[in-house]
Amino acid sequence: MPIMSTEFFNEADAGFVQSNSNDYSDGFEGPEKKLDIRFCPISKGSVKSIAGSPSKVGLRTVDKERWQTVLDSARCTIISQTSNDHMDSYVLSESSLFVYPRRCMIKTCGTTTLLHLIAKMVQVGKECGLEVEMVVFSRKNLNQPSKQIFPHCSFSDEVNFLNKIFDGQAYVMGDVNKDHWNLYIADFRKNPTVQRTEQTFEVMMHDLDETVMKQFFKREGVSAWDTTVNSGIADLLPGSMIDDFQFDPCGYSMNGLLNEFYWTIHITPESHCSYVSFDTNVALADYNQLLAKVLKVFKPGRFTAALYAEDGAPCGDPYTAFDVNIPSYAIQNKTVHGFDGGYDVVVSNYQQLDKKVSFSNDDLIQSIESTNIDLIQV
């Protein structure tokens, strides 16, 4: 049931559209930067609320216009809003924003400058009587990092930028040479003995099936909702309120609200840079079935699955989360980080079986022989 608003949306500023200000000549940068900030009440202060609206407390007292001023720093625009009793959801010109009373999850793709909005976000929290208790910044490796704006050209710059504000931990998960996932966590939670139960599950897909991707090019007489239903997206988590958007000439975004849980999908369908992300905090004991459904809908050539789970999360220890055999895919590698704050992150990379590349010793010998002289001379 999409609720649309184009009030704030200028497609010329949006990443899905070729414009003079963004150089996407070599393909759109689908992989998103993601910022998940959790807040707690400022000691001796009171959390802001709106009289007569019991669910409108904390960050949910902030209106769309105020959020747009925050988003201005990241260079993206609100194009649609949806709400339920638990959260406010915004589809953006580049990806999505979800706002809970004490939590804000925002992801932006293209050449947006996500980290630039942190100061304004902290200020918004302060106005609501809240202070930061945890910050998680993450993103997959980018296709064309040199086209980003500082500090997003490198994870190293992003970490240095974040280190000026937070005293966090930074991790590179997966093969630095291939698909990997960067993670920065600053955890200031004051009561580590409380058992936390949050978990988030992300699937980042590349090299997608071209027939599937054709659905996400704008077609006359086909609405975003038609595409949501016909592609199989609507069935991924049935019973959700869905806010979807079809970009012109191509690209698709949706936010799903399933009671207190969010889910969101962003699609870059062009064959030379195809990318789809699926992201949710829906509380499942096992994500394998959901993962299988996502793979069936999008048919990626390769994908990265990432799971963040706190010690009390329904999925339990995530170490073995994806150890079941995934038909048609071979696992390339798996990285697990355990944190003493009581949470684990697991990131696994998979390749479609018929696309798996093997390396021969002959290639190696040839490579050594061709570089031999250079190396000896170093």
Place this chain on the structure above:
Amino acid sequence: MPIMSTEFFNEADAGFVQSNSNDYSDGFEGPEKKLDIRFCPISKGSVKSIAGSPSKVGLRTVDKERWQTVLDSARCTIISQTSNDHMDSYVLSESSLFVYPRRCMIKTCGTTTLLHLIAKMVQVGKECGLEVEMVVFSRKNLNQPSKQIFPHCSFSDEVNFLNKIFDGQAYVMGDVNKDHWNLYIADFRKNPTVQRTEQTFEVMMHDLDETVMKQFFKREGVSAWDTTVNSGIADLLPGSMIDDFQFDPCGYSMNGLLNEFYWTIHITPESHCSYVSFDTNVALADYNQLLAKVLKVFKPGRFTAALYAEDGAPCGDPYTAFDVNIPSYAIQNKTVHGFDGGYDVVVSNYQQLDKKVSFSNDDLIQSIESTNIDLIQV
């Protein structure tokens, strides 16, 4: 029973000694670079051997003088040699070299240029009828990376350098902001169905107990062997042949040979840059007891434990390898990489309990407020 030779050793070239060519004014760089290369017979060729010496086959047919020409590229020098039926061991001016018939493990500290010797190492293998089947390069984060020589100033440069020769995978294990371990693996083994059983265990220790470290400054009338016995090092793996060396004015190295297994310790004792590494491939089902003995001997303020284990290794799945409670230490984080080649690596970081630092939310707020204006203006 140290067997000494100073034939190749010029202390002025050694990292433990302050010299004009190496700038250790801010402390010696203890953390080593490590290269573990495994070889297999070149197809349709024969592996070199020495008649009448059944154990002298493959790389073990190479003499000390030839190894020194290889080591010249890394800028380090052989100072001692020991052998048993299984391997040749060399103590170097900066760390150690172990040579098996089809495997070569070399680690060098200071500002040595370890990766520069790869081409010569490959050439030595070729002369012995061998070709590379696996390369593992690893090192802990360095204290002063800017003082290194290319490509060792950054892991990124090292990876680019290695990528010119091998088609490998590169990983950063642990917090990029703090203690972490870099790993590059290129695996060309032709028969992945063979169950491999190799495992290596490393402990990299910082902020060591000053009383313990005093033992590793050269003292009149105290031999290296006296120190090996009195410090408790000799008891770590009883029954070993030990080749030890006390540097002047300070610093200590030892190679241990326990049948087919090596172990090696390198010590930088100065309080402002104290560092000790312990490294072995001894096949244990459980490393916790050995780790406890190592910690008791050296008393580090913090340490990193790294375990590489192939699927058939005696220690089993290394994921839970260090999950037992280590008295007086708190685990900071744990990283596990699983590889589809049939091996896992786990790296854990620990801090002495009384040295653990906690961060407050007040510090964060102060930090945000001081950088607030800058960030908004970005």
